[in-house]
């Protein structure tokens with residue numbers, strides 16, 4: 314007897330096609346009816362374990378049954394990040410081309426650690442990074458590496474800065490109290506003691522105060538510390554505030570510090586002709602974190618660290634073991650494993666490349682500008698409604714506000730009231746929103762990013778906040 318044509322882990326080509334089309338249909342169906350379902354749904358383990366927990370089966374099961382389980386019992390219990398009224402945290406709405414690219418990447422299973430194993434894909438990454446370089450206004454030669462996300466990019470930046478500074482024993486770093494939590498975590502991972510991670514105060518619109526930064530650096534130098542890194546934010550996660558990037562660049566230059574800008578949320582807004590100029594100074598940084606999986610419409614785990622001088626990045630991360638000696642193609646042929654902590658890497662750049670090639674950069678820029686305009690429209694409506702109160706000026710796609718009522722609700726009850734409004738709206742599935750703290754007050758917060766979100770979605774969500782607020786405050 315000859316060998317069976319397909320081992321148990323290989324499927325017949327016809328079956329691959331059939332089940333593949335089925336998965337495509339399921340995804341297209343989901344995208345077509347996103348608006349009809351809830352923006353968020355969650356469940357406890359008590360609910361989920363009876364449905365999903367059990368031993369690994371010894372024998373394989375029917376694929377259609379399994380796909381059914383996934384679509385009925387797994388996927389519904391999750392935030393629908395790309396729902397038009399998912400306005401919480403920082404949403405994401407990947408393009409179809411980028412999703413197709415993800416499937417292609419998985420199906421080809423490219424190993425993108427070295428040029429030897431992935432010349433074509435590595436060239437695409439070089440090209441995509443060069444697009445980013447140009448958009449940021451970095452000089453020729455600037456480049457970077459695609460990462461799993463902004464947190465990973467911030468970690469790479471801190472380590473690159475630390476290595477460039479000579480691995481100082483008393484090295485201190487400076488970031489705004491409004492900086493994303495991943496920066497402080499990256500510092501901890503990089504071995505920078507929390508006592509040497511300085512949180513610099515932010516002003517009443519959440520921008521770092523340059524004078525306080527200067528004072529902190531001088532104080533530390535006088536005390537024998539070694540300042541080596543300042544981190545700015547180009548779009549804080551909290552309110553979208555853009556730090557005074559040019560002033561930070563001046564300070565970094567005068568003080569001879571590495572200047573990193575965390576632009577994970579807002580960086581791609583440089584493409585907007587009006588907001589772009591507000592980011593002047595970004596081009597003087599040594600490194601920038603970008604998150605294409607946020608405001609550049611890519612699927613999750615598409616992040617990026619850009620650096621002015623990739624040699625410094627490679628100096629921080631390159632290890633040349635004997636078993637990779639065949640992988641040296643010379644300096645023009647990047648081994649992306651030398652620019653971070655991942656050896657085995659997926660081909661993320663294909664998503665961005667296919668998306669930009671398919672729809673054009675103009676369509677991406679227009680989608681960013683549109684989100685900013687929607688946020689500005691939401692701010693105008695909040696002012697109009699009277700019963701709502703802005704807690705920070707709208708910046709980029711973020712609007713922070715709360716229900717205040719007609720004046721009859723005591724101040725000390727507003728936090729609790731807004732929390733209850735949020736809970737009710739989130740649990741109803743109508744919209745997903747998150748809250749934050751601003752000047753000691755609970756703030757509701759919209760982050761508008763999705764290409765599907767309309768002015769009507771925002772107006773209806775605001776109206777609902779007012780009507781729920783009135784009822785809970787006992788006024789209607």
Ligand SMILES: *Cc1c(COP(=O)(O)O)cnc(C)c1O
Pocket residue numbers: 403461462463464465467493495546548549550575576577578604616
């Ligand atoms: C989201 C975000 C991060 C973290 O990025 P991940 O992709 O979630 O790891 C870092 N900084 C800022 C400003 C962010 O908004």
